[in-house]
Amino acid sequence: MLSHDQWIAFTILVLSVASLIIGNSVVLFANRVSRNQFIRSIFAFTFLFILSIFLWALSIQFFASSFFGQHKPIADVFLLVGASFTPFIFGFLILLPHVGYYLYALLRVWVTINLVLNVMSAYHFRLWQAVLVTLLGWLLLEFISSLSFLRLDDVKRWFLKITTGKGEYKDPDDLVFEYVKMQRKLAVEAAGATEEEGGHD
Amino acid sequence: MIDLAITTALAVAGLLAFLLILMALLSPLEALSWWAGWSGHAPNPAELSREALAEVESQQRNGRPQKKARYFLVYLTAIGGVSADEISYREQVFLEKLQEALPEATIISDVFPFSVTNNPLTGERLFGWLWRTIHERRKTITGGMLASFIFARNLFNVAVSADPRYGPINNSGVAREISKSLYRNHYPLEGGVPIVTMGWSGGGQIAVGVAPFLDLGMEAPVYVISIGGVLTDDPGIAFVKHLWHLQGHKDKFPMIGDILFPGRWSVARHSAWNKFKQAGKMTVIDPGPMIHTGKGDYFDPKTALSNGQPHVEKTVEIIAEAVRSIPSTPPSVDIEKPLAQYDKEQKPHPDIDI
Numbered sequence: 001m002l003s004h005d006q007w008i009a010f011t012i013l014v015l016s017v018a019s020l021i022i023g024n025s026v027v028l029f030a031n032r033v034s035r036n037q038f039i040r041s042i043f044a045f046t047f048l049f050i051l052s053i054f055l056w057a058l059s060i061q062f063f064a065s066s067f068f069g070q071h072k073p074i075a076d077v078f079l080l081v082g083a084s085f086t087p088f089i090f091g092f093l094i095l096l097p098h099v100g101y102y103l104y105a106l107l108r109v110w111v112t113i114n115l116v117l118n119v120m121s122a123y124h125f126r127l128w129q130a131v132l133v134t135l136l137g138w139l140l141l142e143f144i145s146s147l148s149f150l151r152l153d154d155v156k157r158w159f160l161k162i163t164t165g166k167g168e169y170k171d172p173d174d175l176v177f178e179y180v181k182m183q184r185k186l187a188v189e190a191a192g193a194t195e196e197e198g199g200h201d
Numbered sequence: 202m203i204d205l206a207i208t209t210a211l212a213v214a215g216l217l218a219f220l221l222i223l224m225a226l227l228s229p230l231e232a233l234s235w236w237a238g239w240s241g242h243a244p245n246p247a248e249l250s251r252e253a254l255a256e257v258e259s260q261q262r263n264g265r266p267q268k269k270a271r272y273f274l275v276y277l278t279a280i281g282g283v284s285a286d287e288i289s290y291r292e293q294v295f296l297e298k299l300q301e302a303l304p305e306a307t308i309i310s311d312v313f314p315f316s317v318t319n320n321p322l323t324g325e326r327l328f329g330w331l332w333r334t335i336h337e338r339r340k341t342i343t344g345g346m347l348a349s350f351i352f353a354r355n356l357f358n359v360a361v362s363a364d365p366r367y368g369p370i371n372n373s374g375v376a377r378e379i380s381k382s383l384y385r386n387h388y389p390l391e392g393g394v395p396i397v398t399m400g401w402s403g404g405g406q407i408a409v410g411v412a413p414f415l416d417l418g419m420e421a422p423v424y425v426i427s428i429g430g431v432l433t434d435d436p437g438i439a440f441v442k443h444l445w446h447l448q449g450h451k452d453k454f455p456m457i458g459d460i461l462f463p464g465r466w467s468v469a470r471h472s473a474w475n476k477f478k479q480a481g482k483m484t485v486i487d488p489g490p491m492i493h494t495g496k497g498d499y500f501d502p503k504t505a506l507s508n509g510q511p512h513v514e515k516t517v518e519i520i521a522e523a524v525r526s527i528p529s530t531p532p533s534v535d536i537e538k539p540l541a542q543y544d545k546e547q548k549p550h551p552d553i554d555i
Contacts, residue, residue: 026229026233026366026367028237029233029234029236029237030236030370032238032243033237034237034239035239092226093226095226095229096222096225096226097225097228097229097357097361097363097364097367098360098363098364098461100364100366101364101365101366172366172369172370173369176369176370176373176414177369179244179246179373180246180373180413180414180417180418181417182246183250183377184417184418184419186246186247186249186250187249187250187253187390187392187418187419188391188420189250190250190254190390191389191390193254
């Protein structure tokens with residue numbers, strides 16, 4: 001079980017991730033979710049993001065133990081990895097037009113540095129060891145998620161479908177251009193109709 | 202006493218900063234909630250052609266003679282505007298003189314560039330009452346200070362238009378309103394007639410931002426005239442056939458775009474902006490010692506150049522000459538190339554997935 005302090009750390013992690021998801025919510029608006037779906041999506045994506053942090057913590061624990069013989073309980077590793085993500089508490093500021101984009105890049109750099117430093121201090125690693133363990137953990141996750149036979153995308157879609165009612169989220173630019181092209185197609189058809197009417201007259 | 206004054210000043214500054222950040226944070230919501238259908242019906246692609254068709258039919262029924270314009274000019278006001286219907290007297294004079302100089306053109310100015318639904322700030326909106334109050338008191342000293350909030354609100358909207366995440370949604374909405382107005386003014390449904398978007402100050406960015414959506418949505422060649430425009434690195438420029446940028450040598454505001462937008466820096470050689478410039482599609486014109494806004498600006502009918510020509514007439518002369526240089530037969534529309542450049546320039550959307 002988590003201690004009181006660990007619960008506080010976990011709560012901060014949840015709030016930070018939720019703030020990040022809100023900051024990046026343009027995808028939700030672009031995909032025309034309802035207000036209700038919007039709120040459910042924030043929860044669902046927050047859950048998925050925290051799950052990914054947990055998996056990253058697992059892989060860091062695995063590499064730290066395999067390569068350097070250092071073992072720590074998963075709850076501790078998870079919270080130390082999670083603590084690195086606290087700068088995302090400012091994630092809602094990503095909504096700011098123009099600056100938001102650069103702020104997001106800055107927050108990601110901050111989180112990465114945080115993570116390496118936290119791994120260093122928790123495991124008493126040198127810098128290169130912390131970087132190696134963190135990087136390998138990330139690569140392992142990327143590798144696993146690219147294994148198509150695991151059908152993780154399908155699982156994710158299924159999860160989103162049952163939690164938010166929408167399994168597929170398209171790219172906002174594609175949606176806008178599809179809309180404008182459809183608008184044009186209908187205008188061309190309308191132009192044809194007026195020409196035909198003119199012909200009949 | 203001094204401590205109290207300092208504390209009060211800091212509190213006021215803090216409150217102002219908080220309000221500005223809040224305004225900036227909320228600024229994309231108008232476009233996003235419109236697109237998502239939260240503020241009414243989600244935009245329907247059939248609506249535009251339906252309205253255009255109804256307009257054509259009503260014109261045919263009434264037997265109103267249709268002016269066959271060679272060009273359609275769309276004027277987009279600056280960030281001080283609250284509504285397309287309430288542009289300044291100087292702008293009105295400018296538009297009248299421009300119409301006299303270009304009788305073969307149809308000029309429209311009824312689109313408020315800082316709203317996706319052409320809804321004036323003083324119109325029906327949540328804080329409409331506040332904007333109306335500020336606008337009414339604009340001429341007083343306190344009202345003048347409060348009017349800064351109008352500038353800030355519209356400036357944030359310019360930033361929304363230029364932001365790769367929000368720009369396509371925002372600009373497609375404004376383009377839709379421009380399209381509606383063009384169809385109301387007899388723009389042919391089959392397209393092809395040149396559209397010139399003309400933006401003053403922040404309106405310059407909107408003029409470029411809407412280009413892809415007018416090009417694709419109306420099959421029209423789009424030209425842009427920027428009057429002291431604060432131009433960003435919007436990849437929509439790839440869709441513009443030619444851009445004329447008027448910048449008086451006393452007007453430093455357009456330099457904001459040079460500094461704040463990396464795609465405009467000369468090191469970004471492959472940006473849409475720099476490729477556009479390299480292709481010779483941009484003409485920068487110095488009309489004289491004009492300032493950005495106020496007495497001595499581009500539309501001032503009272504201030505004259507050293508040769509005695511009023512500023513507004515010089516501006517009209519330059520624009521009329523630029524418009525007349527547009528070929529009547531539009532250049533062939535090759536959509537794929539600018540679309541590819543646009544896609545390349547659009548920064549990937551932050552992924553909220555794992």
